[in-house]
Amino acid sequence: MGPSWLAGILAAVMILTAIYCVARIVISRTQDRQAENDVDGVHAAMGVAMAGMLVARLQLLPNVVWAVVFSLAAAWFAWRIGRAYLPTATSAATGIEDPLPTGRNHLVPHLVMCGAMVYMLLAASALGPGSGGGAMNMGGSASGGHLPVLALILSVYLFGYAVWETDRIHGLPRVSAQLITGGVASAVPAVALPGGGTVAEAVGSAEVATTGTTSTAQAAMTAPSGDLAEAAAARKPVSPRLEGCCQVVMAVTMAYMLVLML
Amino acid sequence: MSESVVAGTPLTSAAVGWGRPDARRLLQLALAAIWLLDAVLQYQAFMFTKAFGQMLGETASGNPGLIAGPITWDATLVEHNAVVLNTIFATIQLVIAIGIAWRPTVKIALAGSIAWSLGVWWFGEGLGGILTGGASPVNGAPGAVLIYALIAVLLWPADRDAAAPYLAARAVGTTAAKVVWLVFWGSMIFFTVQSANLTAQGLHDMISGMASGEPGWLASAESHAASLVAHNGVGVSIILAIAFAVIAARVFLPIRAAEAVIVLALIVSAFIWVFGEALGGVFTGGGTDPNSGPLLALLALLYWPGLGAATSGRVAAAAPTAREPMS
Numbered sequence: 118m119g120p121s122w123l124a125g126i127l128a129a130v131m132i133l134t135a136i137y138c139v140a141r142i143v144i145s146r147t148q149d150r151q152a153e154n155d156v157d158g159v160h161a162a163m164g165v166a167m168a169g170m171l172v173a174r175l176q177l178l179p180n181v182v183w184a185v186v187f188s189l190a191a192a193w194f195a196w197r198i199g200r201a202y203l204p205t206a207t208s209a210a211t212g213i214e215d216p217l218p219t220g221r222n223h224l225v226p227h228l229v230m231c232g233a234m235v236y237m238l239l240a241a242s243a244l245g246p247g248s249g250g251g252a253m254n255m256g257g258s259a260s261g262g263h264l265p266v267l268a269l270i271l272s273v274y275l276f277g278y279a280v281w282e283t284d285r286i287h288g289l290p291r292v293s294a295q296l297i298t299g300g301v302a303s304a305v306p307a308v309a310l311p312g313g314g315t316v317a318e319a320v321g322s323a324e325v326a327t328t329g330t331t332s333t334a335q336a337a338m339t340a341p342s343g344d345l346a347e348a349a350a351a352r353k354p355v356s357p358r359l360e361g362c363c364q365v366v367m368a369v370t371m372a373y374m375l376v377l378m379l
Numbered sequence: 380m381s382e383s384v385v386a387g388t389p390l391t392s393a394a395v396g397w398g399r400p401d402a403r404r405l406l407q408l409a410l411a412a413i414w415l416l417d418a419v420l421q422y423q424a425f426m427f428t429k430a431f432g433q434m435l436g437e438t439a440s441g442n443p444g445l446i447a448g449p450i451t452w453d454a455t456l457v458e459h460n461a462v463v464l465n466t467i468f469a470t471i472q473l474v475i476a477i478g479i480a481w482r483p484t485v486k487i488a489l490a491g492s493i494a495w496s497l498g499v500w501w502f503g504e505g506l507g508g509i510l511t512g513g514a515s516p517v518n519g520a521p522g523a524v525l526i527y528a529l530i531a532v533l534l535w536p537a538d539r540d541a542a543a544p545y546l547a548a549r550a551v552g553t554t555a556a557k558v559v560w561l562v563f564w565g566s567m568i569f570f571t572v573q574s575a576n577l578t579a580q581g582l583h584d585m586i587s588g589m590a591s592g593e594p595g596w597l598a599s600a601e602s603h604a605a606s607l608v609a610h611n612g613v614g615v616s617i618i619l620a621i622a623f624a625v626i627a628a629r630v631f632l633p634i635r636a637a638e639a640v641i642v643l644a645l646i647v648s649a650f651i652w653v654f655g656e657a658l659g660g661v662f663t664g665g666g667t668d669p670n671s672g673p674l675l676a677l678l679a680l681l682y683w684p685g686l687g688a689a690t691s692g693r694v695a696a697a698a699p700t701a702r703e704p705m706s
Contacts, residue, residue, distance in 0.1 A: 120427050120462075265594055265662055273416070280411040283480035284404070288397025373419045379662050 127370050128168040128175055134363050135164025141355045152355040155197075156227055159190045160367060163234060167370060170241060184238040191231035198224050226278045226368070233271045233371055236264075240378055268375045275372035279365050286361040290354075402686050403546050407479055407489075407534050409677055410527070414476035414492065417668045421469035425665050431465060432458030434665070438505030441513065446506060453502045471495060489531045496528035503667075509566075513575040516567045516623070517655035518585055519671045526674035529559065533681050547681040557630040560682060564627035571620040582612040586654055592663040604654040622647055626679075634684045641679050648675035 138161035145152035166183045169176030178186075201224070400408060425431060436454030439447035457464050475495060478488025500506060500522050507514055507522025514520035535550040543549040547556040575581065587605035590598040608615045622643065629640040652658060652672020660666035680686070 120422075120424055123422060266596075269658075269661065272419075273412075276412040276415045276419075277408075279415060280408045280476065280480035283411075283477060284400060284408055284482060285397050287482045369415065369419070372415075373422060376416075376419050376661075377423070379664070 124171040127373070128171040130366060131164040131168040131171070131370060132175070133164075134366060135161040135168070137359070137363060138164065141360070144355050149352055150355045151352045152360075155193065156224075157360075159187075159194075159227065159231065160363065162186060162190070163230065163367060163371075166234060166238070167367075167374065170237065170374065180238040180242040184235050184242070187231045187234040187238070191228055191235065194224050194228040194231060198228060226282075226364070229271065229274055229278075230368070230371060233275065233375060236267060236271065237371075237374055237378065240268075265379045268378045272372040272375040272379075275368045275375070279368040279372065282361055282365050282368065286358055286365070289357045289361055291358065403534060403536070403549065406530075406546065406677060406680060407485060407536075410492075410530055410534060411476045411479035411488075413527075413669065413673060413677075414472055414479065418469050418472035418476055420661065420667055421465065421472055423664055426465045426469070426667065427462050429458045429461055430665075432456075432461060435503055438503065438508070440505075441508065441511030442505050443510060446501070446510060450502055450505055485536060489535060492531045493528045496524040496531070499524045500528070509570070512573060514570050514573070515576045515581075515585065515655075516570050516671075517576075517582065517619070517651055518589075519656060520570045521566055523659075523668055523671040523674055526671055526678060529563065530674065530677055530681065533559070533678075545682045545684055546686045556682070560630050561627055563678070564623050564629075567623040568620045568627065571616050571623060576616050577613050579610050579612045582615055583609040589655070589657040589660075592660070592665070593657050594662050597657060597662065601654065601657060619647075629682060637682075637684045641683050644679035645676050648672050648679065651675065 138157040141152050141157045142154050142161075144150055145154060145157075162183075165175075165177060166187070169178075169183075170180075420426075432454050435457055436451055439450040439454070442450065471491075472495070475488050475492045478484040478491065481488075504519075504522045504524055505511070507520050507525060509521050533547040533550055533556065537550050539550065539552045540548050543553060543556075545556070547559070551559070570576070583605045586601055586608065590601035590605070593601065626640055626644045626647065629637050629644070632640060649672065652670065652675075656670040656672055657663075659669035659672070661669060
């Protein structure tokens, strides 16, 4: 159990995070920018669900319904991870392994976070009628022997993920119109490539790969040089650094909620 | 990322703007994760009550007046301003964790963690009880936070010794690293064979006392361990002291033997953490940190043969830019 004022602050942060994730989806759709809409959508749902767990008045749906939602999300990420491990058509044809397997590792934390949500929601539901949401605040009781070791393992994973992601954020590209259209192009020699693309454009595309938000850069690295122009015409990603910050905040908040369940 | 592009690094480097952490950076991140756990534990409801101040005050017991006086003053202050002060304490730990994890601030955060650890060692842990005559490595002596400070020093992003045989030697040099290891594990021998710990039931009482408030499986493990050492406290303590002596001798041993000793140190750390410290009491709602077990393991890894030397070359290659304090 944590102090209620802290639960209120964290709930507000979660709602802001959810709003931002929805905004990412809207921006990516309306401005034709790259983002993982499934990840953003799940994060938005997580933000709303966690806010409801922290403050009872903010609970939109019953815990069991949320648990079903995150079970489906976990299944989706598990399928995507599994698919990423299968050889791609390109690598099967060429025998060359995909140099930027962005689809594998960066999805695992989302899978774990979905699992953690299911765990927390079911544990909160098991507290019985009346506990409802807000189980994490001072007035409720989140404990009760619901596999506390699992809560500890999940929280340790999330602590590790949070510091790993914080370390990674510094290396993520700052995405701005200047970087993509001017900064990179002016800094890197605009050597013409077959098909009309340039090295500078390819760099701009390849940078995107560090966010794990696109396969365009992978295409740039693996596709025949004639396709580089197409690959280089990558859309700008939606603020990878801010996305990383959201993931850190969400992981730390979730770990805090899990610690309260120990 | 844009810096490396501007600097004219090759396309492949530009595509990977984030240098994958080397061994030292990984251990820095492990330290950051432990600080993060500390911060979250500090935000638990118990810490915002008077009971937390009273818990701090108990560490004054048995200490000389010069040490106990400030602890009592501090504990009283915390008791009367629990919410404000605990919020500050927890937030400081959160900032330290994020600071270590965020590459541009790693040095200032490590420096902050050293200062904070030393302060907590005195005001929060009563110097780990080393002046009380009853400190035992089995329950955390010479103090978990002291080990935080020690690790922060050894993980400092500097390279004093280009041919460092292990990570700890990179920051402080091989000789200093050896001295640190010897003094630390030597002190563990000293605390283990103190008269208060060389009693037939001393270890039994210590371990069985940790079962209180723990979940069933852990309480059961504590009870079984306590019954195993019942009436054999002297013998078990001597065996533990011999183990510490072997570990302390690591710096004089050839690589193969040194590796075996580090494995022994990891096993002893796990034993201490599970049975002596009950995982730092994190399941009780009153644990402020995971105690010394994980820190002992982290310290041991810093002395794994070849770890520093094997990765130092890769650090430079993987660094995103020359001016970044990667590790």
